[in-house]
Amino acid sequence: MPEILSYDFMRNALLAALLVGAVAPLVGIFLVQRRLSLIGDGLGHVALAGVAVGVLLDNQPIITALIAAVFAGVAIELIRVRGRTSGDIALAVMFYGGIAAGVVIINRVDGSQSSNLTSYLFGAITTTSTGDLIVFGVLSAVIIGVTLALRHRLFLAAGDEEYARASGLPVMALNITLSVLTAVTVVVSMRVVGLLLISALMIVPNAASQQVARSFRSATLWAVLFGMLSAVGGVVTSFYADTAAGGTIVLLAIAIFLLVAAVAALVTVATAHRHRVSERHPHEHGPGCGHEAVPHGDHVDYVHGSHLHAPHGGHYDEHADHATYPGATDPSDQEHVTR
């Protein structure tokens, strides 16, 4: 057994990291879609006020943090729906009021050298008890269940709110659900990466997955994979390198993003020859357009004179390398040959 697994607290830490690494990007993709990437940060600020109240009452800070974050999550949607410019200011007041109150109360109770405060702001994963782990596990299961069940609806409400409303979906309820999911994710992640870094774990794996994915579904799966990789990798690294776990996790997530972006750029360059844009087209190929359609792996090529056109986004790629007729002449001469 590797050394890291011989400690109880490290086993708990790894399990907590695995949960958070999966849950945070899963919810985060909808925030990215709605261009609300920083909402998680705001909810984290408010959660600190909840933690403070818990510390003050000598109660479970997780429960009070959950109440505060969920309350703020619902408030965000209610403020947003009124669509006033003052709504933005109301959110700022709520977020900074939350973190300021949190700092003041915790310092008042624990004294100014409070390690409690830093542990909530930047995470303290190695203090995860088995009891915490059970709470995280239950909350994570709820997040995953709700998100998976509603993923298509959340996708539509986030992508095209007006159409979702026109087709009769309860858009307001879906938006509040997403807000509450975000709030619960924030609280689950609080001990792992800390309230100030939570947003990073929700967003950065998604930034990486957008580089490789072609569909929403695959983007979600990649993001969860990158999230778990950074979270578990970060905990392991921090154990051996003796660094702060929360910060290490986020740095690793950023490293993965940079690596994936670099690889994606290289692949684009390397496959550029497959992506020669064909001559400008007077018509769009399709079933029955008069050009023979040739299935070709993951796409369809259209025989156009002596060369092949592969639909690629809004244009056609010249797929001369699998042309059935070698020795194609200048493509532009072939324009209307088959018509």
Next chain:
Amino acid sequence: MRVTAVHQDSPLRGAPPAIRLDHASFGYGGRPFTEGVNLSVAQGEVVALLGPNGSGKSTTVRGLLGLTDHIAGSVEVLGTPLQDLADRSRLGYVPQRHTLSSSVRSTVREVIATGQLASRPWWRRATAADRATVTEAADTVGLADRLDSDVATLSGGQQRRVLIARALASRPDVLIMDEPTAGVDAANQVVLATVLRRLAALGVTMLVVTHELAALRGIVDRIVEMDAGHVSFDGTPRQYAEHRAAVSRAADAGHHHHYDVHHHDDEHDEPSGVLLSGAGPMDGPVEDGES
């Protein structure tokens, strides 16, 4: 499509109109913008809704979808009063917008499939039949070979067609389109017109808001014109051409212009034009109405 083919001159006996507005008024924040709008669309009919910017076209059609406030008058969709309409998926909606959101990757298939969400409960997954309908809808708009493309890579005209396919995916009885041809180049307008003609041939009831009547020539059964929140014309394309000619003659007389140089609207009078010849390169075979 589910609709049976019917024509304006042979209305389905006893079938309620697809859409009926009686002195309807819609607006925002409780204040009416359109007033006293009377409009009836028979099943199987294709109606174009014209009018200058800000005349209330979108306010009216969005009112039918519950997106603007219904303030007064009666509104019926397929014989059911709007406020009692439980199954909104009977109305297919193509919003007035040029492009799809591109903040995250999503495929044509994923976007079209969202058109079916409202017609099934959240715990039920898409059936094989649902997936087949998605493919069929993509095929109707000529995008069957792009089902797995990222929508952000499509051209504006193709994205408009994705939105039409999304509206078709719930097999609606009535299709409401807000400027489907806006911001689309001539070649793509021809493709869109082909799609609309195909739908009209299938007997789909359509209410199409547009500024480009020429692109819809031969498809439209009736024209309704709005101005400043009121209906200012309602009649056949031929009557509309006469109406426009009269309006422009009156304007010419009023402004002492030479009336013989202002016949730019006469084109609407021709029963068919080059766009409808069926010989253009985009004219795929029009599918026969089944399913």
